[in-house]
Amino acid sequence: xxxxxTPVLLWLFFLSLSPLTKAKVPAIIVFGDSSVDSGNNNLISxxxxxxxxPYGRDFxxxxxxxxxxxGRIPPDFISxxxxxxxxxxxxxxxxxxxxxxxxxxxxxxxxTGYDNATSKVLNVIxxxxxxxxxxxxxxKLRSYVGENKANEIxxxxxxxxxxxxxxxxxxxxxxxxxxxxFSVRQYQDFLLGLGENFVRELHALGVxxxxxxxxxxxxxxxxxRATNILGQNDCVPEYNNxxxxxxxxxxxLVAKLxxxxxxxxxxSAPAYDIFYQIITRPSLFGKFLFCCILLxxxxxxxxx
Numbered sequence: 062x063x064x065x066x067t068p069v070l071l072w073l074f075f076l077s078l079s080p081l082t083k084a085k086v087p088a089i090i091v092f093g094d095s096s097v098d099s100g101n102n103n104l105i106s107x108x109x110x111x112x113x114x115p116y117g118r119d120f121x122x123x124x125x126x127x128x129x130x131x132g133r134i135p136p137d138f139i140s141x142x143x144x145x146x147x148x149x150x151x152x153x154x155x156x157x158x159x160x161x162x163x164x165x166x167x168x169x170x171x172x173t174g175y176d177n178a179t180s181k182v183l184n185v186i187x188x189x190x191x192x193x194x195x196x197x198x199x200x201k202l203r204s205y206v207g208e209n210k211a212n213e214i215x216x217x218x219x220x221x222x223x224x225x226x227x228x229x230x231x232x233x234x235x236x237x238x239x240x241x242x243f244s245v246r247q248y249q250d251f252l253l254g255l256g257e258n259f260v261r262e263l264h265a266l267g268v269x270x271x272x273x274x275x276x277x278x279x280x281x282x283x284x285x286r287a288t289n290i291l292g293q294n295d296c297v298p299e300y301n302n303x304x305x306x307x308x309x310x311x312x313x314l315v316a317k318l319x320x321x322x323x324x325x326x327x328x329s330a331p332a333y334d335i336f337y338q339i340i341t342r343p344s345l346f347g348k349f350l351f352c353c354i355l356l357x358x359x360x361x362x363x364x365x
Contacts, residue, residue, distance in 0.1 A: 086219045086270075088164045089140045089149055092191050092259075093223035095171030096274070097136050100127025100151035102171045102185060109172045109183045120148075127151060129171055136221055140165050143219070152194050159201045163214065168194045174228035175255040178239065182231050188224070188259060199266065215267045222259075223274040223330075228252055229303060230279060249307045253314050264322045273315065274330040275308035278337040296341070308333055 091097050095111075103112050110127065111117075117125035119132035126148075128134050133148060141147040149165040150157040170186030173179060180187035186194075203211040233239045233248055243251055260271065279285065280297030289297050308329070315329045338345065 085217050086143045087214045088218040089136055089145060089221065090218050091136045091149060091167040091169050091221045093169040094173050094227055095129040096223045097134060097221060098129060098169040098171045099134065099149050099167040101153045101169060103127040104153035105186060107184045109185060136167065159205045162198060163202060163205065166198060172227055174224055174232065175252040176228045176232060179228045179232040192262060212267060216269055220268055220271045222271060225252060225276050226279055245303055249310055253310055257314055260318055264325055269324050269326060271327040272330050274332050275311050276304035277332045279304045281337065281340045304333060
């Protein structure tokens, strides 16, 4: 998926990260779902893995790596653009150790969400466990480079968060429990409350630079369109409206946390508008882009 010679996703992230791109970034640290999972699911007991072709066919060596993509995923491009490694390793991958993780590490797990109940659907890593792995990583990093250097890395690192789609498409709209407890708006607030608590915990651990990605146009995901028979396989407006509403609330939360948390520099990555245009008006981006967008979008956002 390219716009000219530049990956569209890279531009998407850098549009949102513009206040941070001139900053010193010694490491990229990643939390989230399949949009940013670089292989952790391959190391846990779940059916949700990407350890088979065509995944990885455009990655170095042409083999699947656990990324839900044919090649690299957004954090990989971002890492390289900051002058760091071209691919961020998964924390659970035994092929890597703390010397590899010192400049970038991924704790993400495909299929997860803000809501712990979402991670239980396919037995993947819940967000609270991603945080526990991060705390373990902090201890290992301090042992490896020393207290002062580790604190500097952790403080100056760029933290990427990308999740939330699964909470709606694989939990709220599939199983009755959350729907019986919350209206859509209440569930949005519930998820954002969990996200706020997560960010506050990160801040207490020394984190200062965060990019959090909003929801994509969920109703335009390939699976949602394919199953929207009555709607002539068009986008599902209800899902898109839910995503837009969530994103507006997320922007408010980001502003609130920047104001309340000392030293916090947090931005929200505006995934919705850019991807909606790519999906609905692909000709603007080149005649071969649409099929690539569908393939990449399918793998970048979990809808299992």
